[in-house]
Amino acid sequence: MINFKEEVEKRKDQLIQDIETLCAIPSVYDEKTAGENQPYGKACRNALDAMLEIGKRDGFVTYDEHGYAGHIDIGDQEESFGILGHLDVVPVNEVGWNSDPFKVVQVNDKLYGRGVADDKGPLLAGYYAAKIIHDLNLPVKKKIRVIFGCDEERGSSCVAHYFQNNPFPSMGFTPDAEFPVVYGEKGIVRFDIKGDVKKDGLVAMVAGDRVNIVPEKCEAIIEGNHKQYEASFKEFLEKNHVTGVIEEEGNCTKLILKGKSAHASLPEEGINAVSLLATYLDSIINNKLVHFIATYLNDYDGKGLQINHEGLMGKLTMNLGVVRYVKEKAEIELDLRCPHEIDLKKMADDVEELCHSYGLTLESDIHEPLYVDPNSELIQKLHKAYVEVSGDTTSAPQAIGGGTYAKSMPNCVAFGCEFKGEDNAIHGNNENIKVDSLLKSTEIFAKAIYDLIKE
Numbered sequence: 010m011i012n013f014k015e016e017v018e019k020r021k022d023q024l025i026q027d028i029e030t031l032c033a034i035p036s037v038y039d040e041k042t043a044g045e046n047q048p049y050g051k052a053c054r055n056a057l058d059a060m061l062e063i064g065k066r067d068g069f070v071t072y073d074e075h076g077y078a079g080h081i082d083i084g085d086q087e088e089s090f091g092i093l094g095h096l097d098v099v100p101v102n103e104v105g106w107n108s109d110p111f112k113v114v115q116v117n118d119k120l121y122g123r124g125v126a127d128d129k130g131p132l133l134a135g136y137y138a139a140k141i142i143h144d145l146n147l148p149v150k151k152k153i154r155v156i157f158g159c160d161e162e163r164g165s166s167c168v169a170h171y172f173q174n175n176p177f178p179s180m181g182f183t184p185d186a187e188f189p190v191v192y193g194e195k196g197i198v199r200f201d202i203k204g205d206v207k208k209d210g211l212v213a214m215v216a217g218d219r220v221n222i223v224p225e226k227c228e229a230i231i232e233g234n235h236k237q238y239e240a241s242f243k244e245f246l247e248k249n250h251v252t253g254v255i256e257e258e259g260n261c262t263k264l265i266l267k268g269k270s271a272h273a274s275l276p277e278e279g280i281n282a283v284s285l286l287a288t289y290l291d292s293i294i295n296n297k298l299v300h301f302i303a304t305y306l307n308d309y310d311g312k313g314l315q316i317n318h319e320g321l322m323g324k325l326t327m328n329l330g331v332v333r334y335v336k337e338k339a340e341i342e343l344d345l346r347c348p349h350e351i352d353l354k355k356m357a358d359d360v361e362e363l364c365h366s367y368g369l370t371l372e373s374d375i376h377e378p379l380y381v382d383p384n385s386e387l388i389q390k391l392h393k394a395y396v397e398v399s400g401d402t403t404s405a406p407q408a409i410g411g412g413t414y415a416k417s418m419p420n421c422v423a424f425g426c427e428f429k430g431e432d433n434a435i436h437g438n439n440e441n442i443k444v445d446s447l448l449k450s451t452e453i454f455a456k457a458i459y460d461l462i463k464e
């Protein structure tokens with residue numbers, strides 16, 4: 010029986026030292042220093058060099074894809090198992106950190122620093138897991154290719170570029186999310202609906218600035234004196250358990266409705282201020298845009314558009330994130346998260362046809378879902394290693410509405426490193442990771458990979 014725990018423990022100091030080295034480099038995208046062989050700027054280039062250097066130091070073959078991404082090969086078999094992580098980080102706030110974000114410090118049982126959890130720490134956990142399998146000379150059928158990109162935070166152009174020139178590993182995981190294991194990520198579809206819409210009582214309507222957030226406030230200006238609407242608006246607000254304001258605005262009436270914000274992947278956790286206000290407005294004015302929203306976009310699951318679907322990954326969700334109606338020009342932005350059974354192109358065509366019947370145009374941006382059979386060897390073995398090391402027998406493999414780095418590679422899923430009940434403050438101030446969780450992750454990875462590639 011191989012004692013992976015002990016092997017990880019032996020490498021603990023080196024692992025932490027390498028995390029310190031990588032996290033000391035502020036590898037935030039920097040347009041000013043971007044150029045040949047450093048498409049994302051000098052700091053990202055330096056982080057890539059530092060990671061490649063770690064591989065060389067340990068005697069492995071490394072590869073640099075012109076500063077976009079790179080890899081370290083552990084083993085020399087033809088087929089490969091991939092570990093996909095990233096070296097870029099999001100910017101830090103000027104205030105709010107208790108220590109220098111680019112100098113890792115350990116306080117009690119946690120490491121603090123930008124990148125310790127997203128994603129330099131987890132990437133190195135994956136690397137050390139692979140290294141342990143190599144150091145122990147375990148018999149394996151595949152080499153382990155540790156791949157690292159430098160542009161995950163801005164949309165993963167790094168690996169898109171990398172995979173143009175390099176084959177996909179036959180399977181793999183990305184330690185850039187959470188445990189236990191994510192077998193499915195819904196497809197993400199964005200609709201941008203535009204058109205000229207006659208005033209018909211509505212002067213303006215504005216809400217939201219990001220399509221992936223449920224707008225918590227919607228403002229509208231309608232024609233006519235506010236007094237005539239006061240009673241009915243108040244009643245509507247009460248009935249729907251929300252608050253709002255109605256007031257005079259020139260010769261017109263200004264209405265503000267306050268809902269509740271939430272992430273677009275879980276829109277039912279919020280209250281969409283736009284669809285609610287449109288519902289009220291539709292009862293008092295006869296405007297085509299208002300009617301369109303109140304009729305077709307007044308839910309979180311696409312029922313109004315007749316695109317609702319509940320599949321193996323759960324329900325389709327819809328968020329009306331942005332609405333802008335000024336000077337008779339209308340724009341609506343939708344964010345949909347779609348289970349893998351749906352034909353996304355056909356769905357877009359159907360919605361486009363409906364928009365046309367209202368004199369509106371539709372542009373769509375489609376990102377296909379990721380789905381790996383939860384009963385497949387990959388998911389089963391990753392999950393088994395997680396259960397064995399963590400002792401958590403209740404958390405099943407999950408499907409999520411968001412998208413992770415795993416979508417960049419077929420047969421790849423998100424696996425770790427955030428444990429249930431822990432908050433690594435990813436993208437926030439004082440990003441952190443427990444040393445114990447880091448070691449546990451490394452042990453889980455080593456066990457899982459070995460189980461998947463052993464002779």
Ligand SMILES: [Zn+2]
Pocket residue numbers: 095127128161185
């Ligand atoms: Zn990340």
